[in-house]
Amino acid sequence: MLSVAEALARITGAFAPLPAETVSLANALGRTLAEDVVARVTQPPAAVSAMDGYAVRAADVGAVPARLRVIGEAPAGGAHDGTVGAGEAVRIFTGGPLPADADAIIIQEDTERDGDTVVVKEAVAAGTYVRPAGLDFRMGDVGITAGRLLGARDIGLAAAMNHPWLRVRRRPRVAILATGDEVVLPGDPLGPNQIVSSNGFSLSAFVEACGGQPLHLGIAGDDQATLADMVSGARGTDLLVSSGGVSVGDHDLVGRVLGEQGMELDFWKIAMRPGKPLLFGRVGGTPVLGLPGNPVSALVCATLFLRPALAAMLGRSEPEGAHETAILGTDLAANDRRQDYLRARLSIDSAGRRCATPFPRQDSSMLATLAHADCLIVRPPLAHPAKAGDVVDIVPLSGGILGI
Ligand code: AMP
Numbered sequence: 001m002l003s004v005a006e007a008l009a010r011i012t013g014a015f016a017p018l019p020a021e022t023v024s025l026a027n028a029l030g031r032t033l034a035e036d037v038v039a040r041v042t043q044p045p046a047a048v049s050a051m052d053g054y055a056v057r058a059a060d061v062g063a064v065p066a067r068l069r070v071i072g073e074a075p076a077g078g079a080h081d082g083t084v085g086a087g088e089a090v091r092i093f094t095g096g097p098l099p100a101d102a103d104a105i106i107i108q109e110d111t112e113r114d115g116d117t118v119v120v121k122e123a124v125a126a127g128t129y130v131r132p133a134g135l136d137f138r139m140g141d142v143g144i145t146a147g148r149l150l151g152a153r154d155i156g157l158a159a160a161m162n163h164p165w166l167r168v169r170r171r172p173r174v175a176i177l178a179t180g181d182e183v184v185l186p187g188d189p190l191g192p193n194q195i196v197s198s199n200g201f202s203l204s205a206f207v208e209a210c211g212g213q214p215l216h217l218g219i220a221g222d223d224q225a226t227l228a229d230m231v232s233g234a235r236g237t238d239l240l241v242s243s244g245g246v247s248v249g250d251h252d253l254v255g256r257v258l259g260e261q262g263m264e265l266d267f268w269k270i271a272m273r274p275g276k277p278l279l280f281g282r283v284g285g286t287p288v289l290g291l292p293g294n295p296v297s298a299l300v301c302a303t304l305f306l307r308p309a310l311a312a313m314l315g316r317s318e319p320e321g322a323h324e325t326a327i328l329g330t331d332l333a334a335n336d337r338r339q340d341y342l343r344a345r346l347s348i349d350s351a352g353r354r355c356a357t358p359f360p361r362q363d364s365s366m367l368a369t370l371a372h373a374d375c376l377i378v379r380p381p382l383a384h385p386a387k388a389g390d391v392v393d394i395v396p397l398s399g400g401i402l403g404i
């Protein structure tokens with residue numbers, strides 16, 4: 001059986017960044033930047049005031065109180081055209097351009113106005129409350145690097161850098177197919193022995209949260225003809241993700257049907273839990289990721305393999321192999337040969353450390369515990385028994401702009 005690391009390397013190695021497209025800033029949230037954003041302006045373009053007050057020559061207010069003659073005004077968006085001479089001041093507002101020969105701002109609260117005269121009550125050093133030209137960034141500076149998942153702060157910075165449009169990666173189109181005679185869509189009539197399908201919806205949401213465009217194909221029954229028919233709905237997409245039907249049971253037909261359609265199989269089983277049956281291959285040029293049917297296995301495998309596949313298509317700079325750690329909240333028994341991912345809650349212990357406590361029962365059908373979990377505790381193959389207080393690797397269950 002393949003290790004998780006080997007399976008991940010094979011999957012991410014099979015995808016390359018998709019072509020770029022242009023979107024307006026209003027449509028850029030959650031997209032992945034395809035080209036660096038380079039400032040087209042210098043900000044601020046010239047020295048400006050950081051406060052409401054008076055622009056002065058610091059040398060004039062060395063001894064206070066100092067009386068200065070107010071010779072003009074510099075509001076934001078306006079300017080005082082003349083210079084500030086000895087004994088002079090210009091009334092200035094936040095964002096107002098610093099007049100020539102002034103070198104400091106006295107805040108309004110430290111002054112008293114008396115007609116054309118301002119009395120300055122506090123001395124200041126040169127440069128006080130002055131924002132020099134280019135304080136934020138200069139024309140030509142790289143503000144955001146390609147591969148970044150764009151959030152509100154990035155969009156603000158791109159706007160400030162004078163970019164109304166951005167080059168982003170096309171969203172990966174991901175066809176999602178649930179399988180099983182026993183599963184029906186939420187809200188549909190439930191026959192005897194049937195259950196409600198969650199995988200199509202969780203996986204569609206997952207794809208969207210990771211920046212992809214899901215195409216929910218529906219549910220294929222456990223017969224070869226329907227399955228073959230529905231698989232054809234994935235034509236033209238960047239990836240087909242199925243759930244269920246990849247195990248070794250008599251009704252697990254996904255591998256067989258894909259095989260008949262000429263699938264080049266890469267691998268079918270990996271040494272992990274939950275999610276031993278995981279199929280990866282390519283049918284007619286379209287990569288296929290066959291996830292297990294159990295709702296927890298499907299989503300844990302999506303977290304470990306689908307998300308990096310989407311990141312590879314988006315050219316996203318995700319830290320390779322980055323892991324976080326936490327303190328174990330309970331003892332754990334030794335592990336077998338499969339890498340284990342335990343649903344756990346995070347809390348802060350009395351020493352202020354982040355603590356991960358697994359749910360007592362880890363059955364892969366229990367979707368509620370996955371929904372309530374904050375992280376997965378990673379137990380490597382053949383791990384020795386672990387004690388409460390030991391440091392363990394975790395996979396946090398959040399991320400993406402929308403959260404997963
Ligand atoms: P399978 O891999 O098809 O044998 O499915 C494994 C388990 O997952 C079975 O108990 C199925 O009923 C369940 N399952 C399969 N597909 C779904 C789905 N779309 N939603 C919820 N449970 C599912």
Ligand code: MG
Pocket residue numbers: 179180181222244245251252293
């Ligand atoms: Mg099934």
